[in-house]
Amino acid sequence: MIKLSTKGRYGTRLMVNLARRQRLGSEAVILKSVAEEEGISIRYLEQIIIPLKINKLVKSIRGAGGGYCLGRKAEDIKICDILKALEGTCSLVECVEDDQFCEKTSTCGAYEIWKGATDLLRNYFESVSLEDILEIGNKKTAAAKRKAKPK
Amino acid sequence: MIKLSTKGRYGTRLMVNLARRQRLGSEAVILKSVAEEEGISIRYLEQIIIPLKINKLVKSIRGAGGGYCLGRKAEDIKICDILKALEGTCSLVECVEDDQFCEKTSTCGAYEIWKGATDLLRNYFESVSLEDILEIGNKKTAAAKRKAKPK
DNA sequence: TCTATTACAACATATTTTTATAGGATTTAT
DNA sequence: ATAAATCCTATAAAAATATGTTGTAATAGA
Ligand code: FES
Ligand code: FES
Numbered sequence: 261m262i263k264l265s266t267k268g269r270y271g272t273r274l275m276v277n278l279a280r281r282q283r284l285g286s287e288a289v290i291l292k293s294v295a296e297e298e299g300i301s302i303r304y305l306e307q308i309i310i311p312l313k314i315n316k317l318v319k320s321i322r323g324a325g326g327g328y329c330l331g332r333k334a335e336d337i338k339i340c341d342i343l344k345a346l347e348g349t350c351s352l353v354e355c356v357e358d359d360q361f362c363e364k365t366s367t368c369g370a371y372e373i374w375k376g377a378t379d380l381l382r383n384y385f386e387s388v389s390l391e392d393i394l395e396i397g398n399k400k401t402a403a404a405k406r407k408a409k410p411k
Numbered sequence: 412m413i414k415l416s417t418k419g420r421y422g423t424r425l426m427v428n429l430a431r432r433q434r435l436g437s438e439a440v441i442l443k444s445v446a447e448e449e450g451i452s453i454r455y456l457e458q459i460i461i462p463l464k465i466n467k468l469v470k471s472i473r474g475a476g477g478g479y480c481l482g483r484k485a486e487d488i489k490i491c492d493i494l495k496a497l498e499g500t501c502s503l504v505e506c507v508e509d510d511q512f513c514e515k516t517s518t519c520g521a522y523e524i525w526k527g528a529t530d531l532l533r534n535y536f537e538s539v540s541l542e543d544i545l546e547i548g549n550k551k552t553a554a555a556k557r558k559a560k561p562k
Numbered sequence: 563t564c565t566a567t568t569a570c571a572a573c574a575t576a577t578t579t580t581t582a583t584a585g586g587a588t589t590t591a592t
Numbered sequence: 593a594t595a596a597a598t599c600c601t602a603t604a605a606a607a608a609t610a611t612g613t614t615g616t617a618a619t620a621g622a
Contacts, residue, residue: 262532264413264503272521299514303611318610324567325619339524351413363450366555369548370423373539375491380531381413388524395518404517417581439609454583474590
């Protein structure tokens, strides 16, 4: 399949969780609480957050009372940034990035198709920010609550 | 990364190769020759072609003088058909297909984003046929030849 | 200063999935 | 009968996914 890796998916959820908690007033969010809320192993999240930190998408605060916070404003962090940090590139096939990868790039018709799809995806993911996701999530949560507790 | 599996990529090249050779007049194309032309292990191609056969994208002719041919006209086979046959679905994340996959689908903002991206990709891959890829490949090959042998 | 908390680092290990190769059985044209 | 193909099953190798262990370093607060 064309599959987003779990790293990409978990990493995004991690970032959204950070963004939401930060918005609610938390200074630094500890990873353990994210792991519990999202139901993801903290050990795995520890591995995932390393590249996010290297790419300055999150900042860490060590010691008691420490934790993580967003590296910049939620509206300035695009999904594409997260995926790139976690997976190196944001392309569908390697030959799009590295024309030595397949031997017959110069005559391969499929190449243009993969490239077209990659561009499509990249544009899309460059247009969506953490802020946007947060917004959608809030609306869904509110709707779910209205449904659960009808007055 | 968001990565097209090698199955999807090899399967597409296999289908394009079949289409091209069929166009050139071959009745049945033997897998061994595809494997050699494309530089892919014949054993691996044998596994890849099974779901293509099950989904009637190719027909097989057993025995000596046998081989494979397209199940229908190249213009009626879309990339999406190939990918679906090879990978089950054509979605970026499982939760898009199966709302039990993630627990918090009802409040997850990222879900809509993955769904949006999946729809984008699916539309694109539904719009591209084997015929289209063949066409692009032919043009590229012609251009490469002109460059190699300037009169 | 002491203690609890938290990030950070370096591993090791296990499981699952993907990718790839191998051997042989079956079918069929000649 | 024989050679040429597909077909079928098993296995190996590699990568992705996930958990576990054992620490060290930094910091807030008592
Ligand atoms: S160049 Fe990579 S699939 Fe054709
Ligand atoms: S519902 Fe699957 S990532 Fe949110």
